[in-house]
Amino acid sequence: MRVMALQGDTLDALCHRHLGTTAGLVEKALALNYGISLHGPILPLGTVVELPEVPAPSIGAVVRPLVQLWD
Known part of the structure; x- marks a missing residue:
């Protein structure tokens, strides 16, 4: 996937955003x-x-439900 950096972007910020x-x-x-x-x-x-x-x-990965303090 090709993305374009915005002002002030870092590589880890791009990975996290996209x-x-x-x-x-x-x-x-x-x-x-x-x-x-x-x-x-x-x-x-x-x-x-x-x-x-x-x-x-992976097939054997355990998916845990998201816990939120306030709903």
Whole structure:
């Protein structure tokens, strides 16, 4: 998936916004976008970033219900 960086975006912020998590995906995004680290932590406005696919949950994974303190 290709996304474009907004003003003040970081790679982990892009992963979290578009993929919903950063666990292990920031490293994969760094591998997909050779040289992106040369920009520093804040990406320039309009930088096109290739994001990895989110791995599917395994068959034996336990899904726990969301607990909210206030409904």
